[in-house]
Amino acid sequence: NAGVMQNPRHLVRRRGQEARLRCSPMKGHSHVYWYRQLPEEGLKFMVYLQKENIIDESGMPKERFSAEFPKEGPSILRIQQVVRGDSAAYFCASSYRDQPYEQYFGPGTRLTVT
Amino acid sequence: GIQVEQSPPDLILQEGANSTLRCNFSDSVNNLQWFHQNPWGQLINLFYIPSGTKQNGRLSATTVATERYSLLYISSSQTTDSGVYFCAVDDTPLVFGKGTRLSVIA
Numbered sequence: 067n068a069g070v071m072q073n074p075r076h077l078v079r080r081r082g083q084e085a086r087l088r089c090s091p092m093k094g095h096s097h098v099y100w101y102r103q104l105p106e107e108g109l110k111f112m113v114y115l116q117k118e119n120i121i122d123e124s125g126m127p128k129e130r131f132s133a134e135f136p137k138e139g140p141s142i143l144r145i146q147q148v149v150r151g152d153s154a155a156y157f158c159a160s161s162y163r164d165q166p167y168e169q170y171f172g173p174g175t176r177l178t179v180t
Numbered sequence: 181g182i183q184v185e186q187s188p189p190d191l192i193l194q195e196g197a198n199s200t201l202r203c204n205f206s207d208s209v210n211n212l213q214w215f216h217q218n219p220w221g222q223l224i225n226l227f228y229i230p231s232g233t234k235q236n237g238r239l240s241a242t243t244v245a246t247e248r249y250s251l252l253y254i255s256s257s258q259t260t261d262s263g264v265y266f267c268a269v270d271d272t273p274l275v276f277g278k279g280t281r282l283s284v285i286a
Contacts, residue, residue: 108276108277111273111275122273168211168225171215173221174221
């Protein structure tokens with residue numbers, strides 16, 4: 067049973083470009099969560115999605131960030147017009163049921179903005 | 181929102197030693213998980229333990245929900261145990277502590 071998949075694993079973008087991060091949940095999981103980890107810090111929640119719905123986006127910056135989880139295909143975290151402060155590791159997690167339930171994490175995407 | 185505090189922040193062990201990591205949380209929770217972030221950055225699920233005690237090999241964990249703390253025990257530590265150990269509680273959403281950075285030296 068494949069785990070949570072994320073790609074790319076590493077992404078380099080220049081300031082002002084767009085970053086697209088993809089997450090495929092574990093088989094049978096329909097709940098996806100995105101977290102951000104800044105250097106030397108713990109993970110911070112960004113957004114919680116189910117298929118075609120955003121359930122909780124209280125941790126998402128108000129501008130430039132968006133997320134989707136379409137009926138078919140992976141969940142996408144999109145960052146427009148990236149800035150140096152967006153450099154971080156972005157982790158996706160999935161769970162079988164609604165919160166609270168055990169979450170399984172992907173390997174993360176390390177975004178570097180130059 | 182809920183506060184999660186982990187101690188100690190840093191820990192250096194000789195290979196073969198035992199250790200206890202602590203996680204305190206400020207309110208009742210429905211979910212508590214322990215993770216190991218290895219030196220390559222990957223997050224590995226260790227325990228899903230909202231209450232009670234669980235064991236997996238050299239690792240075990242205990243959560244006393246009524247007293248709002250959880251403990252992670254590592255016995256006979258190995259160099260591969262090095263990394264950062266995170267406790268996370270479900271306050272809808274999952275709230276992480278800052279972690280305990282463990283270094284096991286041969």
